[in-house]
Amino acid sequence: MARCSYCGDRAGLWRRICGDCRKLLARVNELRGHVGYGEFLDELEKTGVPREKIVEFLKADPEGKGSIQDQITAEMASELMRVMGLKGSQTPQDVKRVRKTAGKESS
């Protein structure tokens, strides 16, 4: 039985992503760039997926491109910088580095 590459739950045969994470991923793609982070989390909870699973999903980094959470944060930070007329943009790696430097998370 394959495991979900996001939350680690059983995903079913031939699947890399379980049903819940598939649902979350679709919602993320609809929401990104349109809503703020708080609203973003609210909308994800409305999918009916348990909050703990949403957290697991947001922190997962199955493709090594940065977790969903870091990607969304980077996009929002870049957007904010653009709105404020600042040059440059944030990447998921930047966000990850800042978070690690801040020491809020050990992993």
Ligand SMILES: [Zn+2]
């Ligand atoms: Zn999953």
